[in-house]
Amino acid sequence: GAGVSQSPSNKVTEKGKDVELRCDPISGHTALYWYRQRLGQGLEFLIYFQGNSAPDKSGLPSDRFSAERTGESVSTLTIQRTQQEDSAVYLCASSLRLAGVKPGELFFGEGSRLTVL
Amino acid sequence: QQQVKQSPQSLIVQKGGISIINCAYENTAFDYFPWYQQFPGKGPALLIAIRPDVSEKKEGRFTISFNKSAKQFSLHIMDSQPGDSATYFCAASWSGSARQLTFGSGTQLTVLP
Numbered sequence: 001g002a003g004v005s006q007s008p009s010n011k012v013t014e015k016g017k018d019v020e021l022r023c024d025p026i027s028g029h030t031a032l033y034w035y036r037q038r039l040g041q042g043l044e045f046l047i048y049f050q051g052n053s054a055p056d057k058s059g060l061p062s063d064r065f066s067a068e069r070t071g072e073s074v075s076t077l078t079i080q081r082t083q084q085e086d087s088a089v090y091l092c093a094s095s096l097r098l099a100g101v102k103p104g105e106l107f108f109g110e111g112s113r114l115t116v117l
Numbered sequence: 118q119q120q121v122k123q124s125p126q127s128l129i130v131q132k133g134g135i136s137i138i139n140c141a142y143e144n145t146a147f148d149y150f151p152w153y154q155q156f157p158g159k160g161p162a163l164l165i166a167i168r169p170d171v172s173e174k175k176e177g178r179f180t181i182s183f184n185k186s187a188k189q190f191s192l193h194i195m196d197s198q199p200g201d202s203a204t205y206f207c208a209a210s211w212s213g214s215a216r217q218l219t220f221g222s223g224t225q226l227t228v229l230p
Binding site: 110 | 123220
């Protein structure tokens with residue numbers, strides 16, 4: 001497909017388990033973002049990847065959260081020892097990295113809904 | 118400094134009415150202000166965006182009004198339609214943040230038929 005693809009769309013897990021969420025960005029998009037959206041709230045920035053540069057991890061809420069990206073393709077967000085407060089929709093977005101500092105439109109996937117029991 | 122405050126939290130308007138959503142920011146370095154529209158079960162999608170060098174931008178029934186001195190911007194939806202019912206997020210970014218968007222808390226808009 002032409003859009004951002006995320007999997008799984010829904011994940012129910014038990015407290016203390018690890019989970020992996022996957023994002024396939026739009027082909028050719030060098031920038032990739034992960035956001036968290038708690039029920040009824042705004043989007044909370046988690047992490048940003050741009051090409052081969054070091055990722056911006058400033059939004060990760062704890063060391064239980066980590067993310068990787070292979071080149072300019074797939075990204076995986078891993079949450080270790082999940083807690084109930086991790087329950088949220090995790091959204092991935094990608095964009096073209098335009099010349100200079102011009103902002104590019106973010107294209108979002110439909111998200112992975114995580115429920116921690 | 119990075120916060121974007123959005124109001125109201127929810128809004129109900131009649132079909133054909135005007136929907137107005139307001140946002141305020143603190144970081145004067147912000148130089149890009151998009152609005153995203155999100156339908157249930159979907160990811161947000163860019164609706165319209167403005168740079169601070171203009172005070173207004175209009176695209177069809179959607180208009181952004183921008184007040185740089187007050188550090189406020191708003192979305193106006195003219196002739197609101199039931200199909201406009203969605204959650205709307207304002208956002209802001211600046212070049213120093215690698216264009217990372219800071220989002221408002223969202224407004225759930227319901228347009229009654």
